[in-house]
Amino acid sequence: MPKLSTAKGLREIQLADNIFSALAHPTRRQILLSVHYRGVCNAGEIASRFDCSWPTTSRHLSHLVKAELLWVQSSGRERIYRANTRLIQSVLQQWTQYFE
Amino acid sequence: MPKLSTAKGLREIQLADNIFSALAHPTRRQILLSVHYRGVCNAGEIASRFDCSWPTTSRHLSHLVKAELLWVQSSGRERIYRANTRLIQSVLQQWTQYFE
DNA sequence: TATATATTTAGCGTATTGGCTAAATATATA
DNA sequence: TATATATTTAGCCAATACGCTAAATATATA
Structure with a gap:
């Protein structure tokens, strides 16, 4: 378990x-x-797959980016998203282990 | 991944x-x-370890119980909590696998 | 350069969350 | 039975979350 007393924790x-x-x-x-x-x-592809408005999806995207669960990259006027699979897995695995 | 179209999903x-x-x-x-x-x-032991008030902790506890992450059991006037370790692990593992 | 396209940001309103204190409930003890 | 103890529930309030539309920004195209 992480410690509040260390920078890493x-x-x-x-x-x-x-x-x-x-x-x-x-x-x-x-x-x-x-x-x-x-x-x-890209953002448009993602937005088109969900019921909520594009701006709402956009905010969800920034939430995920802030959490470092997604990476973004600009390409022309598009924004390209990719999942930070390694982080997602490591966090979930970590927490699984806390309960072993 | 679970499907919206089935009861199980x-x-x-x-x-x-x-x-x-x-x-x-x-x-x-x-x-x-x-x-x-x-x-x-028991509830008192848990409440005493956190900064927030007992009622606030109590609400957190019911939240966890509702999610089935904790089990409660009454014993006299006390309420005994136990972690549903199996569920926690299985959910986290499941989601880890989604990203494999 | 003017316009179209891709996307985010701003701004607003409502719903939910999470904190608190006081009150209620249930059980144990004197 | 009256009181003390353990705990939750009720009720209030401020902050946050999340939906929307309109506006802003950035890049591509005519």
Whole structure:
């Protein structure tokens, strides 16, 4: 378990905080899965797959980016998203282990 | 991945929703770990370990119970909590696998 | 350069969350 | 039975979350 008393522990806690709050919304979980399975997606592709408006999806995307669960990259006027699969897995695995 | 079109899938989605929203709060994650490591805890023991008021902790507890991450059992005037380690692990593992 | 396209940001309104204190409930003890 | 103890529930309030539409920004195309 991370310790509040070390810089590393603090960062880990902050990370967990962002990640679990990002995963708390069903649409965000879906976005994450969807981007993961497709490998790469631009904002429009993602937005088109969900019921909510594009701006709303856009905010979900920035939430996920802030949590470092997604990476963005600009390409012309498009924004390319990719899932940070390694982080997602490592955090989930880590927390699985806490309960072993 | 669970499907919205089947009863089982729907239940799984609902489960994930409760679980991830329960895990979204740092205090609730701490409670969960704390109860897990101690094996069994009554409400007072748990409440005493956190900064927030007992009623606030109590609400966190019911949130966790609703998500089935904790089990409660009454014993006299005490309420005994236990972590549903199996569920926690299976959900986290499941989601880890989605990203494999 | 003017316009179209891709996307985010701003701003607003409502719903939910999470904190608190006080009150209620249930059980144990004197 | 009256009181003390353990705990939850009720009710209030401020902050946050999340939906929307309209506006802003950045890049591509005519």
